[in-house]
Amino acid sequence: MNLPISFEFFPPKTPEGADKLRATRQALYAHQPEFCSVTFGAGGSTQEGTFGTVGEILKEGVAAACHFSCVGATKATVREQLATLQAMGVKRLVALRGDLPSGYGAGGEFHYASDLVSFIREFTGDAFHIEVAAYPEIHPQAKSADADLQAFAAKVKAGANSAITQYFFNSDAYFRFVDDALQLGVDVPVVPGIMPITSSTQLMRFSDACGAEIPRWIRLRLQGFGDDTASIKSFGLDVITDLCDQLRTAGVPGIHFYTMNQAAATTEIMRRLQQV
Numbered sequence: 001m002n003l004p005i006s007f008e009f010f011p012p013k014t015p016e017g018a019d020k021l022r023a024t025r026q027a028l029y030a031h032q033p034e035f036c037s038v039t040f041g042a043g044g045s046t047q048e049g050t051f052g053t054v055g056e057i058l059k060e061g062v063a064a065a066c067h068f069s070c071v072g073a074t075k076a077t078v079r080e081q082l083a084t085l086q087a088m089g090v091k092r093l094v095a096l097r098g099d100l101p102s103g104y105g106a107g108g109e110f111h112y113a114s115d116l117v118s119f120i121r122e123f124t125g126d127a128f129h130i131e132v133a134a135y136p137e138i139h140p141q142a143k144s145a146d147a148d149l150q151a152f153a154a155k156v157k158a159g160a161n162s163a164i165t166q167y168f169f170n171s172d173a174y175f176r177f178v179d180d181a182l183q184l185g186v187d188v189p190v191v192p193g194i195m196p197i198t199s200s201t202q203l204m205r206f207s208d209a210c211g212a213e214i215p216r217w218i219r220l221r222l223q224g225f226g227d228d229t230a231s232i233k234s235f236g237l238d239v240i241t242d243l244c245d246q247l248r249t250a251g252v253p254g255i256h257f258y259t260m261n262q263a264a265a266t267t268e269i270m271r272r273l274q275q276v
C-alpha cells in the first residue's frame with residue numbers, strides 16, 4: 001500500500017507465544033512497515049518482554065518503537081530505562097502515561113504523558129522520535145473534550161513528533177480531531193490506529209475499557225452473528241477495509257494496525273487495500 005504502515009504487538013508471555021509472534025512478524029514484514037511497536041505494561045510490568053521483543057525486531061532489520069509508560073515510575077528508573085533503550089539502538093518511543101492496574105497506588109514522579117515527553121527531551125535531547133497517544137473519541141478520564149485536546153497539544157508542545165490514535169470506527173471523529181488540533185497550531189502527523197475486528201466479545205471488552213465507540217449498527221450486526229466466528233471475521237474485514245480506504249483517500253499520514261499479535265486479519269486487509 002502506498003502509505004506508511006506500522007504494526008503494534010504486545011510482548012508474549014510464553015515461549016510458544018514468542019514463537020508465534022516471530023511468525024506473525026515475518027508474515028507482516030512483507031508489507032515493509034515503517035516501524036513495528038511493542039506495548040509496555042504500566043508500572044514496568046512487561047519491561048523484560050517489551051525490551052526483548054524490541055531487540056528481536058531490531059535484529060530482524062526492522063525499525064522498532066518501544067512503548068514507554070510513566071505512571072508509577074520514578075525519574076531514576078526512567079533515566080535508566082532510556083539509557084538501556086539508547087544502548088540497544090532504539091530510535092523511536094511511544095510515550096504514554098499508562099494505567100496502573102487497580103490495587104496499585106498512584107505514586108510515581110510523573111502525572112501525565114506530557115511530563116514524560118518533557119523529561120525524555122530534557123534527558124536525551126533529539127535521540128528519539130517521540131510518538132504520543134491521541135483520542136479522537138476523547139480519553140475516558142478527560143474532564144471535557146476541550147481539556148483532552150489541550151492535553152494532546154501539551155504533549156506535542158513538550159516535544160512529541162507525531163501521534164497514533166486510539167482505534168475508532170467513526171472516521172468523522174478522527175477528521176474533526178485533526179482539524180481541531182490544527183486550529184490550536186498542532187500540525188504533527190496524527191496516524192489513525194486501526195483495530196481489525198476478529199472477535200465480538202474481545203472488541204466489546206476493549207472498547208468499553210478504552211472509550212472507543214462501537215457504532216450501533218456494528219454492535220448489532222456483531223451481536224446478530226452470535227458464535228458464528230466466520231461471519232464476524234468476514235464482516236470485520238469488510239468494515240475495516242472500508243474504513244482504511246476512506247482514511248487513505250482522505251490523505252492520512254499513515255496507518256497503524258493493532259495486530260493483537262495476529263497476522264491473518266491485517267494481511268487480508270492489506271491485500272484488499274492493494275486491490276481497491
Ligand code: FAD
Nearest residue numbers: 039040042067096097098112113133139141142148151166
Ligand atoms: P495522557 O496524555 O497523560 O492523558 C491521560 C488523561 O489525563 C486524559 O484524560 C487527559 O485528558 C488528562 N490530562 C492530560 N494532561 C492533563 C493535565 N495537565 N491536567 C489535567 N488532565 C490532564 N497503555 C499501556 O499501559 N501500555 C501501552 O503500551 C499502551 N500503548 C498505547 C498506544 C496507543 C497508540 C494508545 C492510543 C494508547 C496506549 N495505551 C497503552 C493506553 C494509555 O496508556 C491509556 O489510554 C492511558 O489511560 C492514557 O495514557 P496517555 O499517554 O494518553 O495519557
